[in-house]
Amino acid sequence: MSQTVIRVEDVAKRFRVYHERNQSLKIALMRGRRAKFDEFWALQDINLEIPQGKTFGLVGHNGSGKSTLLKCLARILVPDRGRITVDGKISALLELGAGFHPELSGRDNVYLNGSILGLTKKDIDLRFDDIVGFAGLEEFIDSPVKNYSSGMYVRLGFSVAINVDPDILMVDEVLAVGDEEFQRRCMAKFKEFKDQGRTIVVVSHALGTMRDMCDEVAWLDHGRLAGVGAPSDVVDHYVETSYSGDEGVTNQDGNLRVGSGEIRVSRVELLLGGASVTQAHTGDAVTLRIHYAAETAVPDAVFGIGIHTVTGQHVTGPNTKDGGLTVDVRPGGGYVDLAVPRLMLLPGTYELSTGVVDSTMIHTFDHQRSAMRFDVLVGDPGERLGVMSLGGQWKVGVRA
Amino acid sequence: MPLGLIADTREVVASRELLVNLVRRELRSKYKGTALGWAWSLINPLATTAIFTVVFSTVMRVEPPIGVDGLHNYSLFLLCGLLTWNFMAGAVQGGMGALVGNGNLIKKTYFPRRLLVIATVVAAFVSYAIEMAVLSAIFLVVGVNVLPWLPLVLVVMVLLAFFALGFALMLSVVNVYFRDMAHFVALFMQIWFYATPIIYPITLIEGIENGDSWAGGYPVTEIYSLNPMVGFVESIRDMFYAGHLPHWQPLVLCVVVTVVLLFLGNRVFGRLETRLAEEL
Numbered sequence: 001m002s003q004t005v006i007r008v009e010d011v012a013k014r015f016r017v018y019h020e021r022n023q024s025l026k027i028a029l030m031r032g033r034r035a036k037f038d039e040f041w042a043l044q045d046i047n048l049e050i051p052q053g054k055t056f057g058l059v060g061h062n063g064s065g066k067s068t069l070l071k072c073l074a075r076i077l078v079p080d081r082g083r084i085t086v087d088g089k090i091s092a093l094l095e096l097g098a099g100f101h102p103e104l105s106g107r108d109n110v111y112l113n114g115s116i117l118g119l120t121k122k123d124i125d126l127r128f129d130d131i132v133g134f135a136g137l138e139e140f141i142d143s144p145v146k147n148y149s150s151g152m153y154v155r156l157g158f159s160v161a162i163n164v165d166p167d168i169l170m171v172d173e174v175l176a177v178g179d180e181e182f183q184r185r186c187m188a189k190f191k192e193f194k195d196q197g198r199t200i201v202v203v204s205h206a207l208g209t210m211r212d213m214c215d216e217v218a219w220l221d222h223g224r225l226a227g228v229g230a231p232s233d234v235v236d237h238y239v240e241t242s243y244s245g246d247e248g249v250t251n252q253d254g255n256l257r258v259g260s261g262e263i264r265v266s267r268v269e270l271l272l273g274g275a276s277v278t279q280a281h282t283g284d285a286v287t288l289r290i291h292y293a294a295e296t297a298v299p300d301a302v303f304g305i306g307i308h309t310v311t312g313q314h315v316t317g318p319n320t321k322d323g324g325l326t327v328d329v330r331p332g333g334g335y336v337d338l339a340v341p342r343l344m345l346l347p348g349t350y351e352l353s354t355g356v357v358d359s360t361m362i363h364t365f366d367h368q369r370s371a372m373r374f375d376v377l378v379g380d381p382g383e384r385l386g387v388m389s390l391g392g393q394w395k396v397g398v399r400a
Numbered sequence: 401m402p403l404g405l406i407a408d409t410r411e412v413v414a415s416r417e418l419l420v421n422l423v424r425r426e427l428r429s430k431y432k433g434t435a436l437g438w439a440w441s442l443i444n445p446l447a448t449t450a451i452f453t454v455v456f457s458t459v460m461r462v463e464p465p466i467g468v469d470g471l472h473n474y475s476l477f478l479l480c481g482l483l484t485w486n487f488m489a490g491a492v493q494g495g496m497g498a499l500v501g502n503g504n505l506i507k508k509t510y511f512p513r514r515l516l517v518i519a520t521v522v523a524a525f526v527s528y529a530i531e532m533a534v535l536s537a538i539f540l541v542v543g544v545n546v547l548p549w550l551p552l553v554l555v556v557m558v559l560l561a562f563f564a565l566g567f568a569l570m571l572s573v574v575n576v577y578f579r580d581m582a583h584f585v586a587l588f589m590q591i592w593f594y595a596t597p598i599i600y601p602i603t604l605i606e607g608i609e610n611g612d613s614w615a616g617g618y619p620v621t622e623i624y625s626l627n628p629m630v631g632f633v634e635s636i637r638d639m640f641y642a643g644h645l646p647h648w649q650p651l652v653l654c655v656v657v658t659v660v661l662l663f664l665g666n667r668v669f670g671r672l673e674t675r676l677a678e679e680l
Contacts, residue, residue: 015678071677075510078674090510098508101425103432112425115418116509 004087005168005199006050006073011082013043013068042068043223046082050216053197055190057204057214057231059238065223066203067172070094073201074170088167088199091117095172097157102146106137109145110160117164127163134185135159155182162189169193171202205362211235232312259366263298263329263356267291268305268371270352278372280343281379282389288338290354292366298329300359303336308351310373315345315387321361344389345376405666411512418511422519427526441527442534445483449475452482456599465601468544468643476542479535480637481598484557487528488564488629489589495520495568496575496582503680513673514666517572521565528557539640549639556651559658560632566661573672576679596629625650628657 016037043065050056058066071077072084074092099116100109110131114124124131132141135155137148145153162169169190190213193200204210210217210231217234219227227234269276271287280286290303304319318338320327327336352374355367383389412419431437456462457474464477498516499506506513532553539546546553575581597605608620624630631650638646 076507076677092509095504095508099505101429103429104425108425108428112421115415115421116505116511118415118418118511120417 003052004049005052006048006087006201007083007085008046008048008050008069008073009083009085011043011046011069011072011079011084012041013065013072013077014039014080015042015068041223043072043079043220046225048218048225048228050199050201052199053194054215055194055200055202055213057202057210057217058220059204059210059217059235060220060226063222064220066220068223069220070170070172070201070203086168089118089165090168090170091161091164091166092170093158093161093172094170095157096154096161097145100145100153100157103144105143106132106141106145106148106156110141110156113157113160114164117161117166119164123165131156131159131163134163134189151182158182158186162186162193166198168199168201171200171204173204259355259364261366262296263292263294263301263365265290265292265354265356265366265368265371266333268352268354270372270374278374279377280374281377282343282346282383283380284343286340286343288340288352289335290338290356291333291335292329292356293333294329294331297331298358298365301327301329301356301365302359302361303327303356304354305338306353306355307345308353309387310349310351313387315350321359342391343376343379344391346383346385346387346389347376347378348387349373349375404670405663408512408514408666408670412514412518415512415515419515419519419522422515423522423526426519426523430523442531445479445486445531448482449479452478452599462600465603465642467641471542471544471641473542476535476539477601477637477641478599479538480640481596481633483528483531483535484560484633484636485593485596485598485629487524487531487557488560488632489593490527491521491524491561491564492567492571493582493585493589494524495565496571496585498568499572499576499676500579500680506680507677513676514569514669517568517669518565521561521568524564525557525561532557535640544640544643546640549643553636553639556632556635556646556654559654562662563628563632563654563658566658566663566665569665569669570661573669573676576676577672592627592629595624595627596633598633602630602634625653628654 016039018037046069058069060066068077070092071094072079073086074090074094075086076092076094097109097113099113101112104112110128111121111124114127114131115121119127132138135152135158137152137156140148140152145156148156171190190200202210202213214231216229217231218225219234219238227237269289269291270278270280271289272280272284288305290305292303302319302321304317304321306317307315309315320336323338325336350373351370352372353367353369354371356365357363357367358365378384381389381391431440434440436443453475456478457464462474464472464474466472467477495517498520499513502516505516536546536550571581571585605624606621608615609618610616628650631646631654635646635651635654638644
C-alpha cells in the first residue's frame with residue numbers, strides 16, 4: 001500500500017568553504033585559480049525511502065545537513081554523488097514568498113509565484129479565491145506587496161505554496177511563522193494534506209511538533225544518517241545523545257534534563273490547601289507551582305507543564321502563553337502558579353514534566369521530563385475509567 | 401551533443417507559463433514607480449539620438465550615406481544601428497545579471513534556471529520590437545515605405561536575440577563565479593560599440609586601409625568584418641535606410657556565430673548551473 005515516492009540512494013553532497021572569498025578575476029589570474037577553499041561533506045552515504053502518504057521528519061543539530069538534504073530533495077541543490085528519485089509533484093516551503101517582487105501587486109505575485117511552483121494560469125485562476133481567502137488578504141490583494149506587513153507576506157507565500165496541490169510537500173522550519181490563528185490553520189491544512197494521502201517532508205527544531213506530526217523521523221548527525229524510525233524512538237534517542245554530552249543533566253532518578261540554562265526550573269510542587277503533597281483526589285482544588293532560578297533577565301518567558309500517564313500518554317500541556325500570562329523573568333528566582341479549581345484527572349499515577357522556553361516557543365531554557373510523580377485517588381466525581389473526567393452531570397429524560 | 405540543447409529547449413518549453421510570467425515581471429517592474437512609465441523606453445533612445453546627431457552630424461560633420469529615394473538623414477541612419485545595438489547590449493548585460501539578481505529565488509525554489517536569463521532577453525526583445533515599430537512609423541511619416549521589409553527585418557531581429565541569448569547564458573553563470581565579469585563586459589561593450597558601424601557609415605572603414613594613418617596597409621576591412629554585429633546592424637540598415645536586400649556574406653557569419661554561441665553558451669550554463677544555489 002505504501003509505495004516509495006522518494007528514494008535516496010548513496011547521496012553525498014560536498015560544499016566548498018572559501019578562506020578568502022574574492023570573486024575577482026585579477027586575483028584569480030595571479031593565483032592561477034579561483035580561490036582557496038576546503039571541501040567538506042555536508043551529506044554522506046544517505047539512503048532513505050520515503051513512503052507515500054507519510055509525514056517524514058528530519059531532525060538534527062544546526063549544520064547536521066538536514067536542510068541540505070531537503071534542498072537536494074527539492075532539486076535546489078544537486079548532489080555530488082548518488083541518486084534521488086522523486087515520484088510526483090513537489091512544492092517546497094523553504095522560504096515563504098521567496099519569489100515575490102516587491103513592486104508588483106499581491107495578485108501578480110500570486111500568479112508569478114504559482115508559476116514558479118509549476119501551476120498554469122488556468123490552475124491559478126481556479127484556485128485564486130482559495131489562495132487569497134486562506135491568506136485572509138482579500139482587501140489588499142491589489143496593492144504592491146512591498147506595503148504588506150511581514151506577516152501578510154508570509155501568509156500569502158504559504159497560501160500559494162499550499163494550494164499548489166503538490167503530491168509531496170517539503171517544509172523547512174516555516175511552522176514558526178505567522179500568528180497563532182494562522183499557525184493553527186496551517187496545521188489543519190497539513191492534516192488535510194495527510195488525510196488526502198499526500199507525503200510531507202518536514203525539517204524542524206520543534207521536537208514536540210515533530211513527535212506529534214510525523215510518522216517516521218530520520219536523524220542526521222554531521223551529514224550522516226544516525227537513525228530512522230518511529231518518531232518517539234528517534235526523537236528521544238536524538239535528544240538523549242545530543243544533550244547528554246554538554247548541558248544535559250540527569251537528575252537522581254535518571255530523568256533527562258535539557259536546555260540552555262538561563263532559566264532553570266528548580267522544583268515543581270503540587271499544593272493542596274497550601275501544603276506540598278504527592279497525592280490528591282479527583283475534584284480537589286490544587287495549585288501546581290513551578291519554582292525557578294534565573295541568571296539573567298528574560299522578558300516574556302513561557303512556562304509550561306506536561307502531564308503524562310506512566311505509559312507515556314500525553315494528557316494535557318498547559319503553558320503561560322496559551323493561558324494569556326506574560327512572565328518577565330528577573331535575575332534571581334521566583335515561581336509561577338497554575339491554579340486548578342477542580343482537578344479533573346481520574347485515579348492513577350501521573351508524571352509531571354516541566355519546561356521554560358522563550359516567547360517563540362523554539363528556544364528551550366530548561367526542560368525536565370518526569371520532574372515529579374503524583375497519584376490521584378478517587379474523589380468527586382467518582383469516575384474511574386480513562387484519564388480524565390468531563391465533569392458532566394447525568395440526567396434522565398422523559399419522552400413527552 | 402546537440403541532444404543536450406534539444407532536451408534543454410524542451411524543458412524551457414514545458415515551463416513557458418513561468419517564462420511568460422517572468423517576462424511580465426521584468427517588463428512591469430522596469431518602469432514601476434516612475435511617472436512617465438513606459439515612455440522612458442522611447443525617451444531614452446530618442447534623447448541619445450538627439451545628442452549623437454548634434455555631436456556627430458552637426459559638430460563633427462559625419463555624412464550619412466544616401467539612402468532610398470535620396471534619403472539623407474543622420475538621425476534615421478543612426479537609429480537603425482542604435483536601437484539594434486542597444487537591444488543586444490541590454491540583453492547581454494541584463495541577462496548576465498539575471499542569476500545574481502535573483503539569487504534568493506534560486507536558493508529557495510526549483511525551476512529551470514535558464515528561464516531567468518531567457519526572460520531578461522525576451523523582455524529586452526519586447527522593448528526592442530516596440531522601438532522598431534516606432535522607427536518604422538517614423539520612416540513611413542518621412543515617406544519611406546519600409547513595410548515590405550518588416551518580415552525579413554524581424555527574422556534578423558530574432559536571430560540577434562538568439563545571439564544575445566547565447567552570450568547571456570554563458571556570461572550569466574560565469575558572472576556568479578567571477579563577479580568582475582560584469583565590469584569587464586561593460587568595458588568590452590564600449591569598445592565593441594565603436595567597432596560597429598553605428599554612429600558612422602561602414603564606408604569610412606573601407607577608406608582606412610588605403611589612407612595614410614598608422615593603420616594604413618593593414619587588412620582593416622577584413623578584421624572589421626569579423627565582428628558579427630556588423631552583419632546585424634548593416635542588414636537592418638540596408639533594408640530600412642538603404643531600401644535594398646542585405647548582403648548575404650555577413651548574414652551567414654551571423655548565423656554561424658549565433659549557432660556556435662548558443663550551443664556553447666548552453667553548454668557552459670549546463671556545466672556551471674549545478675552549483676548555483678551554493679555559490680550565490
